[in-house]
Amino acid sequence: MSTIFDCSDESQLLAGMRHARQAIGRGDLIVIPTDTVYGVAADAFSPAAVQRLLDAKGRGRDQPPPVLIGTKETLAALAESVPEPVERLVEAFWPGGLTIVLPAQPSLVWDLGETLGTVAVRMPEGRVALELLAETGPLAVSSANLTGEAAAISAYDAEKMLGDSVAVYLADGLSKDGIASTIVDATSLVRRGADSEPGTVRILRDGAVTREQLEEVLGDLLEPEDHAGHEHDPERAQEQDGDS
Numbered sequence: 001m002s003t004i005f006d007c008s009d010e011s012q013l014l015a016g017m018r019h020a021r022q023a024i025g026r027g028d029l030i031v032i033p034t035d036t037v038y039g040v041a042a043d044a045f046s047p048a049a050v051q052r053l054l055d056a057k058g059r060g061r062d063q064p065p066p067v068l069i070g071t072k073e074t075l076a077a078l079a080e081s082v083p084e085p086v087e088r089l090v091e092a093f094w095p096g097g098l099t100i101v102l103p104a105q106p107s108l109v110w111d112l113g114e115t116l117g118t119v120a121v122r123m124p125e126g127r128v129a130l131e132l133l134a135e136t137g138p139l140a141v142s143s144a145n146l147t148g149e150a151a152a153i154s155a156y157d158a159e160k161m162l163g164d165s166v167a168v169y170l171a172d173g174l175s176k177d178g179i180a181s182t183i184v185d186a187t188s189l190v191r192r193g194a195d196s197e198p199g200t201v202r203i204l205r206d207g208a209v210t211r212e213q214l215e216e217v218l219g220d221l222l223e224p225e226d227h228a229g230h231e232h233d234p235e236r237a238q239e240q241d242g243d244s
Contacts, residue, residue: 070133097208
């Protein structure tokens with residue numbers, strides 16, 4: 001049986017965090033509150049746990065989950081490199097509602113699905129998520145819903161859809177606004193040939209961070225709106241309504 005812990009109650013918060021850590025250590029799934037929507041989380045370095053996450057949501061390996069991290073510095077350990085414009089994005093919007101896609105560090109031993117060598121990374125805002133990430137390390141996290149259904153904005157919404165496929169639910173009220181993160185593709189800032197044009201950052205999904213906010217930080221490095229692709233990313237199959 002799954003257990004829901006009310007994190008607004010300090011005693012339940014402590015118990016819930018302990019059970020959540022233990023569940024991640026066993027390779028089980030948990031549901032956590034984030035600053036965007038509720039997410040279902042698994043150990044990013046356990047292929048079996050990541051597959052369990054995909055199965056619970058009804059997703060294929062062609063829709064790999066993003067990875068949530070607890071510190072800005074962790075990005076450098078997961079990405080092949082962090083270009084200066086991405087550093088600006090991190091300073092401006094992390095912790096917060098911006099997911100950044102970069103080439104993954106080749107030395108990483110993990111299997112998130114068919115990522116084609118990329119990783120989507122976000123540092124969320126919120127005490128519960130950040131305290132948990134500080135103890136577990138990076139987590140593969142997707143929105144806590146069945147594929148095709150609306151993202152859960154409460155632990156109870158998530159429990160109705162995911163049920164006993166999740167071991168522990170951490171409840172912390174309703175999501176702030178229920179808007180998923182903005183996803184940007186910054187891979188072309190890294191993957192450039194000697195004769196290629198300068199790379200740009202492309203918006204893959206509109207969300208919590210607006211185009212105007214991104215333009216203030218990136219200027220001309222943000223791909224113009226009439227070229228921006230909001231369909232599936234050819235470098236990384238990313239479901240538009242499926243990630244936190």
